[in-house]
Amino acid sequence: MSAIAPTAHGMAVPDTLHAVSVQIPTWQEICAIALGDLKAIKALKNGYPRSYVHxxxxxxxxxxxxxxxxxxxxxxxxxxxxxxxxxxxxxxxxxxxxxxxxxxxxxxxxxxxxxxxxxxxxxxxxxxxxxxxxxxxxxxxxxxxxxxxxxxxxxxxxxxxxxxxxxxxxVDVPTQLPPSVLHPAYETIRTRIANLIERAPVDPPRPSKVSPNDVFLYPSGMSAIYHTHHLLLNWRGAESVVVGFTYELTIKIMEAFGPSYKFYGAGTEAEIDEFERALEAKHRQGVKIQAVWCECPSNPLLRTVNMKRLRGLADKYDFIVIVDDTIGSFANVDVLGIADIVITSLTKSFNGFADVLAGSTILNPNSRYYCELQPLLSASYKNNLHVDDAIQLEANSRDFMQRAAQLNETANYLVDRIHPYAADPRSVVSKVYYPKLCWSTENYHARMRPATEEFTPGYGGLFTIEFVTVQAAMEFLNSLQLHKGPSIGANITLALPYVQMVFQKEKDWAARHGVKETIVRISVGLEDKEVLLGCLLRALQIADQGKSHI
Incomplete structure (x- = not known):
């Protein structure tokens, strides 16, 4: 697939009726939309479904x-x-x-x-x-x-x-859809996910395998997070903890639906030390938390916390570990040796074509809490993933592993050629974030699946470039001849100045946790890697040439 010429401002990306992204070609337009500028918002013909009504x-x-x-x-x-x-x-x-x-x-x-x-x-x-x-x-x-x-x-x-x-x-009382009337696409998806999460495990054989009945489908990744949070509130109703810069939605849900949460933004060993001290203090008071949430790796800085250490603390202090593996994906990482619950946004690389919103929650049958959580979730669960979305998701996800391999290869190739810019003091690039370049590389490798004849795992299709100044980042984005908009894991490469879109009104808060407003996140697609490299290098060259104006 060769590079696709970017569509016009405000149009759907990809150019389909149910696309989940939108072309926003300039830094200034992205900032205006994030600040709520009505004129800028009205110019959009599409948008990410979390923030735009289709x-x-x-x-x-x-x-x-x-x-x-x-x-x-x-x-x-x-x-x-x-x-x-x-x-x-x-x-x-x-x-x-x-x-x-x-x-x-x-x-x-x-x-x-x-x-x-x-x-x-x-x-x-x-x-x-x-x-x-x-x-x-x-x-x-x-x-x-x-x-x-x-x-x-x-x-x-x-x-x-x-x-x-x-x-x-x-009507006064709606006619409920009989439980027996279900499309086979649902079972196919659940079986596919169960097989993928059990493929090439990192740890020794587990006593119990994930079955399709342990996979719960939702109409979006955010819905999976929301319902999992409420499951835990019904189970224990205590404080939750977020370790590592988990994407903003998890934090927003906890802020809105309580009862309380604690945030350790970078997920460093020092912060986990602090967390452990807090756990010990609570233990002396007879207080338990309900769960720790983390990602493998995180968005947008691609860091992986020491999940083995979190697992040890969970076993000692009696709480649940929830891992979002969306960015690493079923293909590359195995988190079942750590997680009691696995959350995945199926919208991203599992679907792969940016035209279906869906999510999943997986209960680990080997978790010490499984016998408590499974009946609770099964009793309250309703499958609200619309059948037409399920049919499309099933069709799109058939070649997930092949696409995952290409995303791994392309992103790794681009990072290897862009990363040297960060080492050049004359360059406008100050850092490149990617799982193999982070201080947390060993933590990612600890959850990386072993290679098989069919698939060699990698680092995913997402990386982030940090620039020395906002002006340099703006010059780069505005001159980048690729699609620019929200979402990741699509067949089309998407660039996004993450903080400008997501934390426009909370930049200081994001910066305190190491997420600067000078970053541009790149989610690679299925285009030719040489074409993509050419686009990135040309934009970097233009940003470099603009240094004299900074």
Whole structure:
């Protein structure tokens, strides 16, 4: 696959109806969007589903407003009644929002069906909708819940609903989809994930293997995180700890849904020392935490904490270890020897084509907590990954291992040729972040799967370039002739000035944890590696030439 000419500003990346990224070609436009500039936001025709309502969902919401709701009311649509009730509870929580909380009496719940009783096939594709209806002044609270939890409907589900607007009606009690009516794509995905996570283990043979029943699918990676957090709140309801710079969503969920959390940003040995002292102090007081969350490796600095040490502390002080392996991926890293629970954003390299939002939670059957957690999760779990998304995810993920091999090779090739710039004091590049270049390399290698005849593991398809100044980073990004936008693990290379987009209003906080505003994250795609290298080198040359203006 040769390099693809970048699309126009605001257009979907890739150029498909259900794309999860968007082309934002300049540093200035990215900053404007992150700061909430309405003109910049309105120029977008697409966006990452966590922060942008897909046009199909927008049209469906407008149709519902016309058909059912009184003037001056707004709906938020869900495919799960529990999510709708949770949204109402979140909006009206004074514990979370204080005086800015909505009034529970001013929020209503509505049930919508599409006349599917006579057609099991139609019922499969068009389950009931559950609407949370509220005055416009509370829209921000509803949107925040939708962004944090990933429990809203997908663009594919909205598209199906739009095809059946003539059947749409309100009902008092929705007809639930019978559990036996399931598409085989779900089982295929769960079996594929179970096989992948057990492939080429790092540690000696484990007594029990992950089965498809240990794999729980969700409509997004953020939904998997949200539901796992609530599983633990129902289990123990205690403090959680984040070790290493885990991506911002985990922290935002813990801030929103409590009860409390502690953050050790860099995940260094010194910070784990501090964490251990805190655990010992809690132990003397008879207090336990519920879980530690970490990544393998982290986003965007590609660091890996000493997970073996975390596992030892968990065994000693009785808490759960949760590992997000999205960036390392099922192909490259084996975290089951560490994790009680594994979280993965299937949107990224597992799907690989930036056109499906999905996530998974895996319960480790060898965990000492498995017999407690499995019944709890099974009892509360509802599969809300829409069937059309599952079908596409199953098809896309068939060649996951082949794509993972190419992403490993391309990223490693590019890093080897760009990293020398960081050693040149005359260069605008101050550092390149990649698992094999970090102080934590040994920690990553400890979880790296052994090579087999079929696959040689690598370091993933993500790396980050740090520049000496904001101006140099801006010159580089603006001149880079590649796609620029959110998400990772796609078939198309995506560049993003991570802090400018994610922490635009929290730059000082990010900097205190070593994440500077001068970084540009590169998620490689399936394009020819020489073409990609040429694009990167030309942009670096332009940034170097601009030094005299810095």
């Amino acid at each position: 046009k199909s969902i927008q049209v469906l919401v407008e149709a519902c407003e016309r058909e059912f709701f009184l003037a001056g009311e707004k709906p938020m649509l869900f495919s799960n009644p529990d999510a709708a009730r949770a949204c109402k509870a979140y909006m009206s929580s004074t514990a979370i929002h204080g005086s800015k909380a909505a009034s529970s009496d001013g929020i209503s719940l509505r049930n919508i069906e599409f006349g599917t009783k006579s057609s099991p096939e139609l019922a499969l594709h068009l389950p009931p909708l559950y609407a949370v209806v509220y005055p416009p002044e509370w829209a921000g609270l509803a949107t925040l819940f939708w962004r944090l939890t990933g429990t809203g409907i997908s663009s594919r589900m909205a598209g199906r609903c739009l095809q059946a607007l003539d059947r749409m009606c309100q």
